[in-house]
Amino acid sequence: MVFQKIKKTMLVVFATLGFLSPISQAYQDYSIGRIRAISNPYSTSIFIEVAKNTGYVARELIDPPRIMLNLYPAKLSPPFREIIINDEFVKRIRLARDSMNVVKAVVDLKTAEYNFNIFSQPVLSRVVIHISPPKKDIVAQLLTKEENSKDKFTYTELSSSELLPFSNKTIPEKKNGIYRIVIDPGHGGKDPGAIGPSGVKEKDVTLAIARRLAKLLRENLDVQVFLTRDTDKFISLDRRTEIANLLGGDLFVSIHANAAWDSKVKGIETFYNSQYVYGEGAEEVATRENAAFSSEVKVKNIIWDLIQNQYRSESRQLAEIVQNKLVATCSTLNRGVKSARFYVLRGINMPAILVEAGFISNPWEEQKLKTPTFQDKIALGIYKGLASYIKSFNRKVGG
Ligand SMILES: [Zn+2]
Structure with a gap:
């Protein structure tokens, strides 16, 4: 199955939403804003407010199952944040300042049986992580x-x-x-x-x-x-x-x-x-x-x-x-x-x-x-x- 193959090889998604010059980075605020989750019996959606130009690289990790994102360019203050979700699919999401203008986000999952989907909504300045049961x-x-x-x-x-x-x-x-x-x-x-x-x-x-x-x-x-x-x-x-x-x-x-x-x-x-x-x-x-x-x-x-x-x-x-x-x-x-x-x-x-x-x-x-x-x-x-x-x-x- 396509899905299993993806899991084994570690899915890497890259999205960048605009051209960035080093000069513009220095003068812009790339702070991570609010983080919200919507839970229902069928799925979990996590919304991370980011700057207009923030892109991401995502991968799945197993044992324990989790999804990791590097958000770039992004800043986090204070340097560590944790949101407990504790619903059908997700235990919590953790964010930490990683390196210069990179913030690492980890979604800790409750199950290894899931599908996920990450996408940017540039107009709303946010990244959405959507987790649902496998329906391949x-x-x-x-x-x-x-x-x-x-x-x-x-x-x-x-x-x-x-x-x-x-x-x-x-x-x-x-x-x-x-x-x-x-x-x-x-x-x-x-x-x-x-x-x-x-x-x-x-x-x-x-x-x-x-x-x-x-x-x-x-x-x-x-x-x-x-x-x-x-x-x-x-x-x-x-x-x-x-x-x-x-x-x-x-x-x-x-x-x-x-x-x-x-x-x-x-x-x-x-x-x-x-x-x-x-x-x-x-x-x-x-x-x-x-x-x-x-x-x-x-x-x-x-x-x-x-x-x-x-x-x-x-x-x-x-x-x-x-x-x-x-x-x-x-x-x-x-x-x-x-x-x-x-x-x-x-x-x-x-x-x-x-x-x-x-x-x-x-x-x-x-x-x-x-x-x-x-x-x-x-x-x-x-x-x-x-x-x-x-x-x-x-x-x-x-x-
Ligand atoms: Zn009608």
């Missing part, structure tokens, strides 16, 4: 299926117990930057979504747009694209989240069509998830889109909200870029970027947005939304936004 067989199985039928296969046939709320992004080897995009066509099956005055169903419009968007992305960008559904079937909101996270997506786009009591209301708006509602009508949109949510899993709310909150600034930035490109491409009314609490977005472990591609309740927009020409325009607008975001992101991380 399922991931390998998914990847094989993906190779065999890239366009048709969706991941919904796996039972829920096989899925985890987090992904393992170390399999397969990733390029530096964004390359996995998960598209989520809203509603489906027994849930038609909003229905227009002449009977056009939101679930059909969202799937048509999603397929067009997937095609554009696959043909024009060096990315992998996944759909949470590619047929007319019902998938719960939590399930969509699980699929996206298991696939280790880098961007998540949920596609919907809007509805309002007033049939004259029209235009396009794009949302990101937040506990703080912002924008006219945002609360109503969230209430309608959350209707498919099953109430028995409400206990997960707090931890799931924390997951998407980590990406709030990226998600907002993504929403703004996509909204601007959409409005320009479709020459339609710009209703702006808004925020509210969306169940389908709150647990997504990557930047995530929800696009409302026009009002199916408006007879004029309903007719447009069902035409291939307008569906192509919406897909092109979202595509342009994603392409622009990916380009700027890859420039930032030097990928």
Whole structure:
């Protein structure tokens, strides 16, 4: 197995986030900031606040099992710090000043059976260490299926117990930057979504747009694209989240069509998830889109909200870029970027947005939304936004 081979040879990851000259180092503050851990039964995430330019080298050590990171350039004051975590996977994390501008961090693990994933979030100035149970067989199985039928296969046939709320992004080897995009066509099956005055169903419009968007992305960008559904079937909101996270997506786009009591209301708006509602009508949109949510899993709310909150600034930035490109491409009314609490977005472990591609309740927009020409325009607008975001992101991380 790839995983075992990695363990034996000691995985070495190197990431550096910017060019550093000796002069700039002397005048900058590379202090390690707050260290936080989020524990749940499935995983542990450790967040280390670092300077914008701090990179890391990581390796696994056995007997006892632990993960070691050298953070560079970095400073630690006082010179030693220890945080007891004591959850399912992690005993504690220790940090010590190692040498000039190097800080050593050691994560002491409780088990030798684990997967881990380390990545930088330069925009948030932090390094994230994510530890989860080994799920190599399922991931390998998914990847094989993906190779065999890239366009048709969706991941919904796996039972829920096989899925985890987090992904393992170390399999397969990733390029530096964004390359996995998960598209989520809203509603489906027994849930038609909003229905227009002449009977056009939101679930059909969202799937048509999603397929067009997937095609554009696959043909024009060096990315992998996944759909949470590619047929007319019902998938719960939590399930969509699980699929996206298991696939280790880098961007998540949920596609919907809007509805309002007033049939004259029209235009396009794009949302990101937040506990703080912002924008006219945002609360109503969230209430309608959350209707498919099953109430028995409400206990997960707090931890799931924390997951998407980590990406709030990226998600907002993504929403703004996509909204601007959409409005320009479709020459339609710009209703702006808004925020509210969306169940389908709150647990997504990557930047995530929800696009409302026009009002199916408006007879004029309903007719447009069902035409291939307008569906192509919406897909092109979202595509342009994603392409622009990916380009700027890859420039930032030097990928
Ligand atoms: Zn919807």
